[in-house]
Amino acid sequence: MLKVVKFGGSSLADAGQFKKVSNIIKADPNRRYVVPSAPGKRNKEDTKVTDLLILAYSHKNEADFEDIFKEIRGRYQAIIDELGMDYSLDEEFAKIHENIKNGIGFDYVVSRGEYLNGLLLANYIGFDFIDAADVIRIDESGAYDDKQTDPLLEKALSEHEYAVIPGFYGLRNDGSNEIQTFSRGGSDVSGSIVAKCSNANLYENWTDVSGFLVADPRIIHKPQAIQTITYAELRELSYMGAGVLHENAIFPVRSVGIPINIKNTNRPQDPGTMIVESTVHRPDHVITGIAGKKGFATVSIEKDMMNSEIGFGRKVLQVFEDYGLSFEHMPSGIDTMTIIVNTKDFVKHEQDVISGIHRAVHPDRIDLESDLALIAVVGRGMKANRGTAAKLFTALAKEKINVKMIDQGSSELNIIVGVRNIYFEDAIKAIYNAFIVEED
Ligand code: ASP
Secondary structure, three states, X not given: OOEEEEEOHHHHOOHHHHHHHHHHHHOOXXXXXXXXXXXXXXXXXXXXXXXXXXXXXXXXXXXXXXXXXXXXXXXXXXXXXXXXXXXXXXXXXXXXXXXXHOOOOHXXXXXXXXXXXXXXXHHHHOOEEOOHHHHOEEOOOOOEOHHHHHHHHHHHHHOOOOEEOOOOEEEEOOOOOOEEEOOOOOHHHHHHHHHHHOOOOEEEEEEOOOOOEXXXXXXXXXXXXXXXXXXXXXXXXXXXXXXXXXXXXXXXXXXXXXXXXXEEOOOOXXXXXXXXXXXXXXXXXXXXXEEEEEEEEEEEEEOOOHHHOOOHHHHHHHHHHHOOOOEEEOOEOOOEEEEEEEHHHXXXXXXXXXXXXXXXXXXXXXXXXXXXXXXXXXXXXXXXOOOHHHHHHHHHHHOOOOOOEEEEOOOOOEEEEEEEHHXXXXXXXXXXXXXXXXXX
């Protein structure tokens, strides 16, 4: 049995959190590889070390640089002092200071949060330290290069029984010897890669919530936690805005079938959420989760006899493609077709798109509306159940919420409904009540 454990920034924000993390690691000798983030926020008003590093980089030639640098140093020193460690990062800080002053790149600077935290944690728990720059390779766009990484990392891990490997960064894969990071929150990706390359049985991702919740707690008071979710369900929910895990974190482990367990550092006794490829665990409810987003626009196109015009859809979509716009959904009727897009991206090209569609397909009418919210009701349990749609729309109708769009994919994994922005919260409450509260 081998577990890879990743700890997020809030799990390592101060000395007290370091103690909890150490206890968690020591409680199970199978927890052999540890991937830390940089120290995060200690409270709501606090600033993450990564953000301080970004600030330091952009202020490197300004008067307040030394103060910002001191603040970063202070974060680590406080942890060392409060833990009573006989350890110093002074030399590391002197090197980083010099490198910044010599104009070293942005990625190097922001990655130091994880690097230093990795050194500190390794020393505190008595594990070896493996610098991510020696074992992780990332391309310029921030994507993990598995061909270069895997042999390096597999070899390094086989040489260390217990090790800390900092998250978030690696070396650029072009031989330039420069540090390259993943996008923000990328330590989740590092942890997933380490799990894959160590052939782990489980990837534990420790954070400050007890797993994924069925719905957004800002809308639903104390929503239930999701016990087991499949990768596919998670993709649907994450796409619609349910946070917790970096969206690229599932790919490395998914490719080799390793489950992820989201756990809470502050409540290790909670089971958290298991993310799995497939499961015979019956979900507690027909639906696994609800997520949604506001801010979509609809472009409705009408033309008599549209249906018999071959290539109509392609020509319309070509116009969107020409302006670099991706579309979310495309419900259609016989002589109508609606394209749903993200309003923010769309407004920049609104009039170009309209004239482009006119030129491309000569429609009778184009109509724009901009206040659509999309809600995804996701659940592997829907496949085996009848009446899910009936229940969903009854719940919305009871609340007098008008449904503007419906989309159910053939996978029967989700139903997407579009409602006006003002009904967004009420719609989610109605769905939660119907499927979760009333089923219990
Ligand atoms: N520290 C980095 C961030 O704040 C990466 C991470 O925490 O995963 O984005």
